[in-house]
Amino acid sequence: MSASLPPFPRPQEPTDEPVLLELGSGxxxxxxxxxxxxxxxRLLEAAARLVAEHGAAGVTMEAVAAAASVGKGTVFRRFGDRTGLLMALLDHSAQQLQGALLGGPPPLGPGAPxxxxxxxxxxxxxxQYVDHLELQLAAQPEPTRRFSFPPQRFLTGHVTLLLRQAVPGADAPLLAQVLMGYLDPALIHHLTEECGMPLERLEAGWTDLVTRVTRTELPR
Amino acid sequence: MSASLPPFPRPQEPTDEPVLLELGSGxxxxxxxxxxxxxxxRLLEAAARLVAEHGAAGVTMEAVAAAASVGKGTVFRRFGDRTGLLMALLDHSAQQLQGALLGGPPPLGPGAPxxxxxxxxxxxxxxQYVDHLELQLAAQPEPTRRFSFPPQRFLTGHVTLLLRQAVPGADAPLLAQVLMGYLDPALIHHLTEECGMPLERLEAGWTDLVTRVTRTELPR
DNA sequence: TCACGATCCGGACCGAGGTCCGTTTAAAGT
DNA sequence: ACTTTAAACGGACCTCGGTCCGGATCGTGA
Structure with missing residues (x-):
């Protein structure tokens, strides 16, 4: 195994506890x-240009390398794999969201119920996903690793925390996965692009889902 | 585009309505x-043997072809792509489940609330997913097509129908996606294998989720 | 039985992701 | 400035999924 590089130092410890401090890859x-x-x-710039010109599908590792006048090996050394490169392209907005969640104004940040x-x-x-939807989709790691990637872990951890406060009796980690499942880029793509649902309907669905899930009075 | 073959005649019509009659690929x-x-x-047998011997990762299209004493092109002609081959391996149990849902005894089949x-x-x-988990995972199509594949569409449609009956006021298709999201093989793998959760906890989680989601009294 | 056309077969071929390793180079130490 | 060394570089190379097309085969109608 090549030691590769730091950008996403494979998690290793399979805990479901929030890792609030590590800001993704920042x-x-x-x-x-x-x-x-x-x-x-150079590589990031070249990749961005390729996305703009030929869509995410046009972002070939060789093409990026060539466009940046760099060897192919260099791309892999820096970003690990294709997913890593694509994620790096999305890193800025991801960081921004994380910042807003941790320290931004309510209701996104702390201070609201x-x-x-x-x-x-x-x-x-x-x-955030609907803009960049194509990229978000292309940056999706293989199914096995989807839930282990730092950004995903961070968001899930955040939701877990909020759920623990909102509905103390429940299995928060599990419910968190349910909520995050609704925000899966692939699902969003399916619903909006293939089923033609407007974004408003998805948002209403989220609202409804959260209120249903956080109801505290148990079954009967 | 090669006309390929029938096993999974790409859906084409992006409706969210249930397609109850087409039994997957049957x-x-x-x-x-x-x-x-x-x-x-021959190919199915060879593939099954390879899975048993070297795990799903060992199921290379060339290996399968060789093990079946058949040309590589033949594998693709018959099954379309790797996913198609792996799905075919799971087809039997999928059919069985579909049968149980449509015509089996309650509470799985018709007759129960x-x-x-x-x-x-x-x-x-x-x-069903926990047995064959590795295979189920390997058979997962690329994210974009996950929700369009007949078996997935069938199950989602089934859930949609039940939800419409159980909670008339809600956006059933959306809630159905939420429930199906909980049953994503990748998520199951993550929770059981990587987080070490026992199956019982997942089942309890499902029960809880269903009761929460199907509560009819709206927020306040 | 024979001929003919649709279907199927096989494996050469292609593109893309990922690895390897000999060479180059930045930068810290003397 | 000179040496040294860990880090970075580049591109040949490998694997594997997927495509193509000339040739073999099945099954049908005469």
Whole structure:
């Protein structure tokens, strides 16, 4: 196995507890060598251009390498694999969302009651995914790793926390997965593009789902 | 585009309405030529053997072809792509489940109240996926097509129907997607294998989820 | 029985992701 | 400035899914 690189240091510890502090891939960059940093920037720019010109499907690792005047190996060294490269392209907006969740103004950030924060969370994520939908889809890792990727873990952890507050008796981690499942890019794509549902309907669905799930009075 | 073959005649019409009658891929097989049928059987047998010996990852299209003493092209002609082959391996149990849902004894089949049928549905699917989990995972199509594949559409349609009866006021198709999301093989794998949750917890989670979602009294 | 056409077969071929390893180079130490 | 070394580079190479098309085969109608 090649030691690859840091961007997404495979989690390893399979806990379902929130990892609130590691901001996705934002913290411990080992400070690249000058040429490496330059090439990284070049590659991201080239990739973005390719997306704009030929869509996400046109982002071939070789094409990116060529467009950045760089060897193919360099792309893999820097980003690990295709998914890593695509995720890096989305990293900025992901960081922004994480910031808003942790320290932004209510109701997204701290300060509002948990159920309201959940409502806001859903519509925020929904909207972020709907822009960049194609990229978001293409950046999806293989099914097995989907739930282990830092961004996903962060969001799920956040929801878990809010759920614990909102509905103390429930199995929060499990319910969190349910809510996150509604926000799966592939599902959003299916509902909007293939079933033709308007975004408003999805948002209403989220609202309804959250209120149903957070009802505290148990069955009967 | 190669016309490929019937096994999964790409849906084309993006409706969210249930397609209750087409039993997955079971009905309209065009009756293969003798040699084709023989090769199909050989291929399935070979694939099953490879799964047993080397796991799903060992099921290479070339390996299957070789093990069945058949050309590679033949595999693709018959099954369309890797996913198609793997799905064919799971077809039997899928058909069985569909039969039980449509005509089996309650509470899985008709006759029980919808909420009870939903409960039974979840545990049945959960169990079916947990056996064959590796295969189920490997057979997963690329994200974009996941929701369009006949078996998935059938199950989702079934749930939609039950939800319409159980909770008339709600957006049944959307809620159905939520419930089906809980039964995503990748999620099941993550929770059981990586988080170490026992199956009982997942089943309890399903029960809880269904009761929460089907509560009719609206918020306040 | 024979001929003919639709169907099927096989494996060469292609593209893309991912790996390997000999070479180059930034940058820290002397 | 010179040495040293860990890091980065580049592109040949491998694997595997998927396509193509000339040739073999089945089954049908005469």
């Amino acid at each position: 913290a411990d960059e080992p400070c690249l060598r000058a040429d490496a940093a330059r090439n990284r920037a 948990p159920v309201e924060r959940l409502q806001a969370f859903g519509t925020a994520v929904l909207r | 009905a309209d097989e065009p009756c293969l030529r003798a040699d084709a049928a023989r090769n199909r059987a 919808p909420v009870e049928r939903l409960q039974a549905f979840g545990t049945a699917v959960l169990r």
